[in-house]
Amino acid sequence: MLFRQLFDQESSTFTYLIAEPFQRLAILVDPVLEQVNRDLKLLQELNLTLHSCLETHVHCDHVTGAARLRAVTDCQVIVPAGAEVFGADRFIEDGEMIILGNTWLEAMATPGHTDSHMAYQVESDRVLTGDALFIRGCGRTDFQGGNPGVLYDSVTQRLFTLPEEVLVYPGHDYGGQTTSTIGEEKRANPRFVGYEREKFITLMNGLGLAKPKKILEALPANTFCGIAA
Amino acid sequence: MLFRQLFDQESSTFTYLIAEPFQRLAILVDPVLEQVNRDLKLLQELNLTLHSCLETHVHCDHVTGAARLRAVTDCQVIVPAGAEVFGADRFIEDGEMIILGNTWLEAMATPGHTDSHMAYQVESDRVLTGDALFIRGCGRTDFQGGNPGVLYDSVTQRLFTLPEEVLVYPGHDYGGQTTSTIGEEKRANPRFVGYEREKFITLMNGLGLAKPKKILEALPANTFCGIAA
Structure with missing residues (x-):
């Protein structure tokens, strides 16, 4: 498997490129509109065909590059089941897989940041956690059907049940970290260590964050998948 | 081996944390002064003892965190042989190794960006290329003993002789990429593909870059290893 972590400095968003080396089919998870040219160039340099753009959720801090990438490459756009999105090619349900040759991803329903958020396990050793779980943090829960109790359950009852050595690749990082492990987050994530569900809900409801700029x-x-067309 | 790539957004510098899991000894390669607290926190969370701070070269775009980390942790500061640095604990020569339990790094003299630059091979599958080789680029060669012909030789005759599948981890990236491979850079790095030595020298001598801000x-x-003390 080819696995690449890409970063958009303006929105601190991670995009992930996952490809299998034989048919050379690729998936881009959470592409960013402003980085579409970078991503197309990388696909070309690596001699990869874009199979699909896959979203962890409907983002509110950046515009997805999915529609523009589809316009250029004819890839599929895959979004979580239940997301209010028009023009997607496929809605993926909890437990469904995307299989490219011998590389696979499995959707894990992890709502709470938004009401239709999916994490994606990538083979057995890593998980893309989107905005459900960050390195030593988590996504906010104050709009788009966000719900702190639901997020608490998604993290503690789904993500934290993966093996401790599974690598965590988040949807954002604001402090210069790139990866972590499930074990590390169980032991050191200040949003979850020592927080019972009710305390976590109180914490999240009291954050008082400004609305995302974009x-x-x-x-x-x-x-509309980022529009285009 | 525990391997972490860390990023300083202001200077677009990558710092690498490499540790062996038994004695729990760690090395920080190219730490950044402003990120020392982040790095100390991460070491503590991972229950690691800092064995050493290791520099690829004397940086001109950011201040190293080495001296401050040594002041707090009593680690060694290791710099390339020939570097004009006062107060280092060890000067590492081409081909010398740092061995932590069953994890190892080997210094590869790769001058040209500066006159005493080292890349570090980390076990058999990855190389920290510092400012000799970036993803689709390379470091500038217009001061600190920089020499484009020497850099060309370092990249083409040292780094490019590593196996193609070796992962490249650069000292900086300005476009949101995090890793590459030797094979990929041999095929797609626009500074080296199709550039003979003389053409590369002309290119580098004509870049006309502004001086780094810092x-x-x-x-x-x-x-002085970033001063401190």
Whole structure:
């Protein structure tokens, strides 16, 4: 398997390129509109055909590059079941897999940041946690059907039941970290260590964060896979 | 082996944490002064003892965190042989190794960006290329004993002789990439593909780059391992 972590500095978003080396089919998870040219160049340099763009959720801090990538490459756009998205090619359900040759991803319903969020396990040794679980943090829960109790359950009852050595690849990082492990987050994530469910809900409901700068642009665009066409 | 890539967004510098899991000894390669607290916290969370800070070269775009990390942890500071640095604990020569339990790094003299630059092979499957080789680029060669012909030789005759599947982990990236491979850089690095030595020298001598913003602060500080004490 070819696995690449890519970073958009403006929104601190990680995009992941996953490909299998024989048919040379690739998936881009959470591509960012402003990075589409970078991603297309990388696909070309690596001699990969884009099979699909896969979203962990409907983002509110950046516009997805999915529609533009589809316009250029004719790839599929795959979004979580239940997401309010028009024009997707496939809605993926909890437990469904995407199989490229001998490489596979499995969707794990992990709502709470949004109401239709999926993490994706990539083979047996890593998981893309989207905005459910960050390195020593988690996504906010104050809009788009966000619900702190539901997020707490997604993290503690789904993600934290993966083997401790599974590598965590988050949807964002704001402090310069790139990866972690499930064991490490169980032991050191300050949002979850020592927080019972009720305490976590109180913490999340009291964060008082400003709205994301791009929300008024990103949400409507992402409802249409980032528009394009 | 535990391997972590860390990023300083201001200077676009990658720091690498490498540790062996039994004695739990760690090395930080190219730590950044402003990120020392992040790095100390990570060491503590991972229950690691800092064995050493290792520099690929004397940086001119950021101040190293080595001296401050030594002041707190009593680690060694290891710098390339020939570097004009005062207060280092060890000068490492081409071909010398740092061995932590069953984890090892080997210094590869790769001058040209500066006159005393080392890349570090980390076990058999990855190489930290510092500022000799970036993903689809390379470091500049217009001061600190930089020499484009020497850099060309370092990249083409040292780094490019590693097996093609070896993962490249650079000292910086300015476009959101995090890793590559030797084979990929041989095929797609625009500084080297199709450039004979003389053409590369002409290219590098004609870049006309502005001086790094922090050079007047970074160079004197890094001559003393980043100062501290």
